[in-house]
Amino acid sequence: MPNPINRLSSVDNALHLLKLVAERGPVRLSDAADSLGVARSTAHRLLSSLMHHGFVVQDRPNTPYRPGPVLAELGFAVIGRIDLRTVARPALEALREATHETASLLVLERGCVRFIDCVEGRRTVRVGSRTGVLLPATCTAGGKSILAALPAEQLAHHLPDLVLPTPTPHSLRTFDELGAELEEIRRRGYAINREQAEIGISAVGACLRDRIGTPIAALNIAVPSTRMPDDAAERRFADELLAAVEDVHRLIEQSGP
Numbered sequence: 001m002p003n004p005i006n007r008l009s010s011v012d013n014a015l016h017l018l019k020l021v022a023e024r025g026p027v028r029l030s031d032a033a034d035s036l037g038v039a040r041s042t043a044h045r046l047l048s049s050l051m052h053h054g055f056v057v058q059d060r061p062n063t064p065y066r067p068g069p070v071l072a073e074l075g076f077a078v079i080g081r082i083d084l085r086t087v088a089r090p091a092l093e094a095l096r097e098a099t100h101e102t103a104s105l106l107v108l109e110r111g112c113v114r115f116i117d118c119v120e121g122r123r124t125v126r127v128g129s130r131t132g133v134l135l136p137a138t139c140t141a142g143g144k145s146i147l148a149a150l151p152a153e154q155l156a157h158h159l160p161d162l163v164l165p166t167p168t169p170h171s172l173r174t175f176d177e178l179g180a181e182l183e184e185i186r187r188r189g190y191a192i193n194r195e196q197a198e199i200g201i202s203a204v205g206a207c208l209r210d211r212i213g214t215p216i217a218a219l220n221i222a223v224p225s226t227r228m229p230d231d232a233a234e235r236r237f238a239d240e241l242l243a244a245v246e247d248v249h250r251l252i253e254q255s256g257p
Contacts, residue, residue, distance in 0.1 A: 013036050032047060084208070087252060102221070104129075105218075108215075113146070116217075135197050164178065190204055202222070202225040205241070208245060
């Protein structure tokens with residue numbers, strides 16, 4: 001019969017490794033063994049178990065272990081829905097005052113984004129609140145900004161289907177188109193949605209990260225498409241959005257232990 005003390009020790013060690021990977025980012029096998037004070041074979045067994053369940057990943061054999069999709073989803077569940085709403089709310093309100101448009105906070109949910117907070121614009125014709133709404137991530141500016149920030153294996157985890165959702169004629173239709181757009185988002189620093197989720201609505205979105213750089217959510221400004229007719233208007237919204245993202249990042253840093 002297995003010794004319950006040994007089982008408890010294994011659980012403690014596994015939790016220690018999860019904390020180590022979450023706080024430090026990529027961790028080598030030798031560093032994991034040294035941190036636990038165990039043999040490399042023991043550390044390897046624990047990390048293999050965590051990798052099997054999606055808590056950590058490797059790009060290829062003999063490379064460092066990084067946070068996996070399950071660990072990231074737990075972060076979305078805990079940080080995105082509770083603490084982050086409080087932290088991001090002043091930025092949403094400031095975006096509304098600066099742009100007079102609707103600003104939202106979104107988190108990723110297995111290929112979709114859920115709007116978890118929203119501040120409606122003050123204009124008579126505006127995009128309404130979408131708090132609680134779930135939309136395909138590939139069709140929203142905020143969703144694409146998070147996807148662009150994910151490592152390849154997490155991106156595959158969130159987009160397992162072979163066909164992209166296409167709610168409008170302007171939606172991305174192939175993974176080649178998506179890949180090219182994600183590359184452009186990484187270069188530019190923000191994402192654009194021109195009627196890809198709904199005709200008549202355009203948006204800009206930018207990714208929010210935690211204190212170790214893990215993507216956890218996005219800020220989004222949604223407008224009637226007539227108010228974002230060209231690159232100059234898009235850039236004005238993007239400048240306000242990126243400034244708000246920096247404000248949230250500063251608050252995230254200040255809220256840490």
